[in-house]
Each structure stands twice: as structure tokens, then as C-alpha cells.
Amino acid sequence: MKNVKIIRIPVATPTLWPNTETNCYLIGSEHESLLIDAGYDTEETKDKIEQAVEKHEVQPPESILLTHSHPDHAPGVRQLRDLSPTVYCHQAEYDPIADSISPVKDIKTLNDGDILTINQTKMEVIHGPGHTAGQLNLYIPSEKMLLAGDNVVSEGTTWIGPPDGDMSDYLNTLHRLKKLDIDKIGPGHGEWVVNPKEKLEFIIARRLKREQQIKDLLNEYEQLSASELTQYIYKDQIHPSVFDVAKRTIEAHLNKLIKEGQVKQQNNSYTTSI
Incomplete structure (x- = not known):
């Protein structure tokens, strides 16, 4: 009992x-x-x-x-x-x-x-x-x-x-x-x-996928703002009401990549460091 x-x-x-x-x-x-x-x-x-x-x-x-x-x-x-x-x-x-x-x-x-x-x-x-x-x-x-x-x-x-x-x-x-x-x-x-293990693995994979998308887009376009990155990554995938929240999540990824030396910020835009 x-x-x-x-x-x-x-x-x-x-x-x-x-x-x-x-x-x-x-x-x-x-x-x-x-x-x-x-x-x-x-x-x-x-x-x-x-x-x-x-x-x-x-x-x-x-x-x-x-x-x-x-x-x-x-x-x-x-x-x-x-x-x-x-x-x-x-x-x-x-x-x-x-x-x-x-x-x-x-x-x-x-x-x-x-x-x-x-x-x-x-x-x-x-x-x-x-x-x-x-x-x-x-x-x-x-x-x-x-x-x-x-x-x-x-x-x-x-x-x-x-x-x-x-x-x-x-x-x-x-x-x-x-x-x-x-x-x-x-x-x-x-x-x-x-299905806790699968769910946690899914979340980790999703976050790492977003990170790779950011790096790929910066390599392709050389310089993008957080808003532009959000528009590319979430196009037709999210409700307009959560765009700002999606943008803040992209900013969190960018902050991580900056700390790791993979991305640089120039004013309101971002470029790769590699």
C-alpha cells in the first residue's frame, strides 16, 4: 500500500x-x-x-x-x-x-x-x-x-x-x-x-537541432538578426502569438553559442566565429 x-x-x-x-x-x-x-x-x-x-x-x-x-x-x-x-x-x-x-x-x-x-x-x-x-x-x-x-x-x-x-x-x-x-x-x-527517457531525449535532440539550424543559416547568409533567424527556422510552424517566445528561445541558443565561441554578435546581428 x-x-x-x-x-x-x-x-x-x-x-x-x-x-x-x-x-x-x-x-x-x-x-x-x-x-x-x-x-x-x-x-x-x-x-x-x-x-x-x-x-x-x-x-x-x-x-x-x-x-x-x-x-x-x-x-x-x-x-x-x-x-x-x-x-x-x-x-x-x-x-x-x-x-x-x-x-x-x-x-x-x-x-x-x-x-x-x-x-x-x-x-x-x-x-x-x-x-x-x-x-x-x-x-x-x-x-x-x-x-x-x-x-x-x-x-x-x-x-x-x-x-x-x-x-x-x-x-x-x-x-x-x-x-x-x-x-x-x-x-x-x-x-x-x-515515456520519460524518450521524452527527455526528444527535447535534447530538438534543442541541438535548433542550434545546428542557427549555425547553418549563419553560414549561408553570413549575418542575421535574431528575428530573421526565428522567421527562417519557425516559418509556418508556430502560432503568431508565440513568435516573441520563439525568438527568445533563439536568443538563448545564440547566447550559448557566443559563450562557446561559435558565434559573434555585431550590434543586432550575428555571425559565425568559424
């Missing part, structure tokens, strides 16, 4: 197309529980979490772990302030999270390798930067499960871009996550991922 129930709670959020919901996760028993992420600051957040608590007969969450500070994951804590929750986050996200969940003030920081325990089930905190500097994941060895925040989304890939994101960090995080003994990933958006 399992010590805890792990419940995915999709909450409607006006986030990036094609995602229309943000996942919260309730981990608990009739004695105690922990909530992972809290969605937007809307009444639906509170309603959905209360419904999950009642349906699955678990204790209302005394603690909330926020994977990162983005507005589709953190501010919903305000809807749960009657529970007087302790909120956990990484130090790198402390200030924006404190702003987004005010007046809730009981905030504690977690570090890579910290262990949380709910009803005798141990869970390891993983600091997995890339999408943001302080992105946290939660690994539950007994369940062979990873709750990945926005490091993984079930449909397609997550966006990585300045000022929060770092592509070098993100790829390092993905390689680290791939080494975990997991059968299932709870993504930040979308359904459970039941």
Missing part, C-alpha cells in the same frame, strides 16, 4: 498556446500533504484544489513548493492563504515569488539535494536551472516519478530565453534528469509523460 497519493490538478490558466492549463500536484495522505505549484491567482485554483482534497480524501496542503516564479505557477498561493501555508522555493526565485504571492510571507528556501518527507515518503529536491535560474524539480524515488515543472511539457518543448532562461544550464539539467530512475514525469503543462 502506498503511503501517499499523487494527484495531478490541471488548472485553467491564460498561458502560452497551445497550453491552456497549468498542472498543480497534490502529494499527500489523510494526515498531511504538499502542493506543487499553484497556478494563477484565480478562484478556480482554489476550487480545483479543494475539490481534489475532498475527492481523494487527503489533508489540505500545509506546504506549497513553487517550481519557479512565473505567473502561471506561483501567484495562486494567494487563493490558499487561509491555509497559512509554508511556501518553499529556490533562493534565486525568492524575490519575485515574494512579490507574486504577497501577503503570504512564510517563505523558506530549498537547495539541491534537500529531502522533503510526506507520510514517510521521501522526496529529493533537484535544482534544475534552465527555464529559470531557480527552477526546482521533485524526484520521488519510491514512485520512480519526477515532477518537472516547466523543464518538461507534455506537448512539444518548453521555451528557454532571456532574461530568466539559460540554454547551457537547460541542456545540463536535461542530461542530469535523464540519469534518474523514473517511469513517469509530471510536466508543468499537459498529461503525464509515461
Whole structure:
């Protein structure tokens, strides 16, 4: 018999197309529980979490772990302030999270390798930067499960871009996550991922493909802006509403290639260094 129930709670959020919901996760028993992420600051957040608590007969969450500070994951804590929750986050996200969940003030920081325990089930905190500097994941060895925040989304890939994101960090995080003994990933958006190794390999391959496309285009055209690169790479592939996010992901790739000495920036354009 399992010590805890792990419940995915999709909450409607006006986030990036094609995602229309943000996942919260309730981990608990009739004695105690922990909530992972809290969605937007809307009444639906509170309603959905209360419904999950009642349906699955678990204790209302005394603690909330926020994977990162983005507005589709953190501010919903305000809807749960009657529970007087302790909120956990990484130090790198402390200030924006404190702003987004005010007046809730009981905030504690977690570090890579910290262990949380709910009803005798141990869970390891993983600091997995890339999408943001302080992105946290939660690994539950007994369940062979990873709750990945926005490091993984079930449909397609997550966006990585300045000022929060770092592509070098993100790829390092993905390689680290791939080494975990997991059968299932709870993504930040979308359904459970039941082919975790394949999904992580797909994301890594997608990012490396984009990197190669950038280098090939710069070799072909000699000099291009980030907007021009985005237009070439994503032509007829993305919804116009996410063009700016796609452009920021290309900028994150360019920043990585600049750090590696493969690309140079000249004003608003980029050229290869080779």
C-alpha cells in the first residue's frame, strides 16, 4: 500500500498556446500533504484544489513548493492563504515569488539535494536551472516519478530565453534528469509523460537541432538578426502569438553559442566565429 497519493490538478490558466492549463500536484495522505505549484491567482485554483482534497480524501496542503516564479505557477498561493501555508522555493526565485504571492510571507528556501518527507515518503529536491535560474524539480524515488515543472511539457518543448532562461544550464539539467530512475514525469503543462527517457531525449535532440539550424543559416547568409533567424527556422510552424517566445528561445541558443565561441554578435546581428 502506498503511503501517499499523487494527484495531478490541471488548472485553467491564460498561458502560452497551445497550453491552456497549468498542472498543480497534490502529494499527500489523510494526515498531511504538499502542493506543487499553484497556478494563477484565480478562484478556480482554489476550487480545483479543494475539490481534489475532498475527492481523494487527503489533508489540505500545509506546504506549497513553487517550481519557479512565473505567473502561471506561483501567484495562486494567494487563493490558499487561509491555509497559512509554508511556501518553499529556490533562493534565486525568492524575490519575485515574494512579490507574486504577497501577503503570504512564510517563505523558506530549498537547495539541491534537500529531502522533503510526506507520510514517510521521501522526496529529493533537484535544482534544475534552465527555464529559470531557480527552477526546482521533485524526484520521488519510491514512485520512480519526477515532477518537472516547466523543464518538461507534455506537448512539444518548453521555451528557454532571456532574461530568466539559460540554454547551457537547460541542456545540463536535461542530461542530469535523464540519469534518474523514473517511469513517469509530471510536466508543468499537459498529461503525464509515461515515456520519460524518450521524452527527455526528444527535447535534447530538438534543442541541438535548433542550434545546428542557427549555425547553418549563419553560414549561408553570413549575418542575421535574431528575428530573421526565428522567421527562417519557425516559418509556418508556430502560432503568431508565440513568435516573441520563439525568438527568445533563439536568443538563448545564440547566447550559448557566443559563450562557446561559435558565434559573434555585431550590434543586432550575428555571425559565425568559424
